[in-house]
Each structure stands twice: as structure tokens, then as C-alpha cells.
């Protein structure tokens with residue numbers, strides 16, 4: 184039984200979520216790791232980890248995952264609502280199903296994740312909600328139309344939620360990364376959008392490692408509960 188509090192991470196099967204899982208595990212935390220690719224979660228080989236194959240669109244599955252992990256390791260002290268997809272593309276020609284996926288996963292999925300733990304945190308007057316936005320939740324790009332909409336949503340919700348949770352001593356942190364080297368663009372079908380993205384990325388000397396983001400998140404979490412970094416904006420130095 185680990186003596187540090189339980190940390191829940193959605194989208195822990197790759198990229199930033201995986202890096203955050205490794206960082207918190209190294210710091211001695213038990214973990215609740217959620218994603219659809221269970222084989223990838225198992226492949227991490229992390230100790231004291233409850234692995235749940237679940238889709239963040241499935242509200243009941245998230246509640247059940249939290250219940251199961253808390254029965255083993257005590258209350259979730261941080262939820263990293265990280266799972267997301269970037270179906271970037273030309274708004275006039277991309278399949279509307281791409282919007283549906285982004286809206287459902289990046290907005291409702293984030294809400295489902297924080298809602299699964301927020302009442303417990305309110306009752307305990309302790310906890311951290313770490314919500315994944317993007318630099319695309321602060322500025323817009325023509326071929327990111329709906330993706331930007333979903334990330335602006337996360338920004339707005341996190342600001343409102345921060346005010347709501349403050350009297351309960353629960354921290355709400357929003358994180359806005361720029362270009363990070365992950366699998367996030369694997370689902371982009373629009374060749375022109377992908378080519379433009381890769382050209383822009385090359386022009387700034389490439390993205391940065393998910394491990395850098397993970398260290399920042401760990402540092403923000405480790406501040407005293409009475410102190411909060413309200414927003415983390417992390418980009419490659421040349422990305423403006």
C-alpha cells in the first residue's frame with residue numbers, strides 16, 4: 184500500500200498522460216490510469232496502479248473506475264482530465280463526425296472526469312483538478328476550428344470551476360501546452376493540414392518532450408495546497 188495519495192489520469196496510454204503517470208509513480212503515488220487501449224496501460228508496468236479500459240464519454244464507467252481505485256488506495260487527490268483528440272482539418276470539407284468526436288471527448292469527457300471526483304474533494308476540502316486545454320484554447324488557427332472551440336471551452340469551464348471550488352479549498356489548474364512530441368496528430372486525415380502543421384513544427388525547431396510537461400505538472404501539484412498555479416502555459420521557446 185503506497186503512503187502518498189491516489190492520482191487519476193485519463194488518456195494515460197500515451198503522450199502527456201503516460202509521461203505524467205511515470206512522473207507521479209516515480210514520486211511514489213498510487214495511480215488510477217484510464218484509456219481505451221488497455222494493452223498500452225499494461226505496458227507501462229507501473230506499480231500500485233489500477234488500470235481501467237474506459238472511454239471518457241462513458242460517465243458511469245469513470246464513476247465506477249474511481250470507486251474501485253479509491254476502495255484500494257483511498258481518495259483521489261488529483262484528477263488529470265487529459266484525454267483528448269485533435270482531428271484538425273479544413274472546416275468546410277472535414278467529416279462532421281470529426282467535430283462530434285472532438286466535442287464529445289475534449290469537452291464532455293473532461294467534464295465527466297472532473298465530475299467523477301469533485302464531490303469527494305468538496306467533502307474533504309482537499310484536492311486538485313488538472314484540466315487539459317492547449318495553446319489552441321488561448322489563440323485560434325484557421326485549420327483548428329472545432330479543436331480550438333473545445334479547448335476554449337476547457338479554459339472557460341476551468342475559470343468558472345476555479346471560482347466555484349476555491350471556497351472548498353480545491354485547486355483547479357488549466358494546462359495549455361504548445362507543440363509537444365506525442366501521437367496526437369495520428370488521427371488527422373487532412374493531408375494539407377498535417378503538412379502545414381509539420382512545416383510549422385520544423386520551422387520552430389520541433390516540439391518538446393512530454394516529460395518536460397510532466398515535471399511541470401508534478402511541481403504544480405507538489406506546491407502547498409494553499410498555493411495554486413492557476414494556469415500552466417508551456418511551449419517550445421520559438422513557438423509564439
Ligand code: NDP
Pocket residue numbers: 193194195196197198199200217218219220221223237238239240265266267268269288292315316317318359360361362363364365366367368
Ligand atoms: P496522445 O494521442 O499521445 O494521447 C491522447 C490520450 O488520450 C491517449 O492516451 C488516448 O488513449 C486518450 N484518449 C483519447 N480519446 C479517449 C477517450 N474517448 N477515452 C479515453 N481516453 C481517450 O496525445 P497527447 O498526449 O498529445 O494528448 C493529450 C492531451 O493533450 C489532449 O487533450 C491534447 O488535446 C492535449 N494537447 C496536446 C498537445 C500536443 O502538441 N501534443 C498540445 C496541446 C494540448 P486511448 O486511445 O488508448 O483511449
